Amino acid sequence: DESNVCITMSGTNGLLDVFLALVQPGDNVLLPEPYFPLYPPDVVICGGEPNLYPCAFENGFVPTIEDLQSRVDENTVAILYNFPSNPTGGNVDKSQRDELVTFAKEHDLWIISDEVYDRIVYDGPHVSFLGAGYDKVIMVQSFSKTFAMTGWRIGYLLSPDAQAMLQLTKMQYYVTACSNDAMQHAVLEALMNAADYPEEMCLEFKARRDLICERLNAMPGVSCHVPTGAFYVFPQVDVPGMDSEGIAMALLEGGVLCSPGTAFGELGEGHLRFAYTTSREDIDKGMDRVEAVLAELRGD
CATH class of the missing domain: 3.40.640.10 (Type I PLP-dependent aspartate aminotransferase-like (Major domain))
Known part of the structure; x- marks a missing residue:
């Protein structure tokens, strides 16, 4: 009505x-x-x-x-x-x-x-x-x-x-x-x-979700809950001696834009938010950079 x-x-x-x-x-x-x-x-x-x-x-x-x-x-x-x-x-x-x-x-x-x-x-x-x-x-x-x-x-x-x-x-x-x-x-x-567009896009987002979660969960010090909706991941990222804002800034300098978890409240500390609203190819490239930056921060 x-x-x-x-x-x-x-x-x-x-x-x-x-x-x-x-x-x-x-x-x-x-x-x-x-x-x-x-x-x-x-x-x-x-x-x-x-x-x-x-x-x-x-x-x-x-x-x-x-x-x-x-x-x-x-x-x-x-x-x-x-x-x-x-x-x-x-x-x-x-x-x-x-x-x-x-x-x-x-x-x-x-x-x-x-x-x-x-x-x-x-x-x-x-x-x-x-x-x-x-x-x-x-x-x-x-x-x-x-x-x-x-x-x-x-x-x-x-x-x-x-x-x-x-x-x-x-x-x-x-x-x-x-x-x-x-x-x-x-x-x-x-x-x-364009009534079919949301369903078609959702299938692509699911493939991107699977890719970014697989990549993140393979990284040392990272634990990523697999989301069942929206187009964000909010992984726990542990780098000794660094807070989420510091890690996000280091990733930005390394060519990857993400949000520190504290942008969404104090309980976001220890997390980063990534949006998988880009191509799978770019997600793969971005995750390569994330992996390299985190390894450098940990001194691996």
């Missing part, structure tokens, strides 16, 4: 709309860590407090219910889930999704579900937080990843809750008045005439 949809000027615009609609001064929002860097500032802009919960490497970058229970309090109004995840590539199966929904129900929390990578999922279908038997869900979506339209700035919000959609539509009007008409026509063209 079109009344359950709000068109936005990108997924990030939609996120701000959601926080503006839900968060009052003194409220807190449960946010994943490592996190997409805009999550905490958006909550702060709305007068709220980021309440970070860990998504640890050892658990496939999926939170435990125990960690969530230890952080929720009387001021918590919402929890944000991001699956598949940027920066980790972590994802949930149906049973994990159901546990996370049950937690939100028990505490009467809004679920903000950032699912912008829902069409880039490997080794099984995407599991959405919509349609999971709970109406207090707002999905944040974007066409940036689905159709490689990152600079075009067009997205949307979905919720089965009519009152929530009314408030979100108001916030969208207050923030940007309206969404770009030309970009909406461009998206319509993609939906009508």
Whole structure:
């Protein structure tokens, strides 16, 4: 139903709309860590407090219910889930999704579900937080990843809750008045005439994922979780005496651009984020350089 949809000027615009609609001064929002860097500032802009919960490497970058229970309090109004995840590539199966929904129900929390990578999922279908038997869900979506339209700035919000959609539509009007008409026509063209593109691109991303994970896991001091969604890897990289920012800078000097894990929160220390959004040939070349730089840093 079109009344359950709000068109936005990108997924990030939609996120701000959601926080503006839900968060009052003194409220807190449960946010994943490592996190997409805009999550905490958006909550702060709305007068709220980021309440970070860990998504640890050892658990496939999926939170435990125990960690969530230890952080929720009387001021918590919402929890944000991001699956598949940027920066980790972590994802949930149906049973994990159901546990996370049950937690939100028990505490009467809004679920903000950032699912912008829902069409880039490997080794099984995407599991959405919509349609999971709970109406207090707002999905944040974007066409940036689905159709490689990152600079075009067009997205949307979905919720089965009519009152929530009314408030979100108001916030969208207050923030940007309206969404770009030309970009909406461009998206319509993609939906009508390039519907197979996301599936075809996902197959290529899977091949790239397999390659970069194989290369990284063969390197001494590197341990890479194999992501089941998005197009990032977030390996643990150990070089004695160096933090993730120092390693990232050394790799940049060696001709490889990556992000230090701390760009995504303190729990990112010891990790690097690589995006496999280039050809397999270039991934191989890049991994050759990574291997050489790490060997030099370790004094091999």
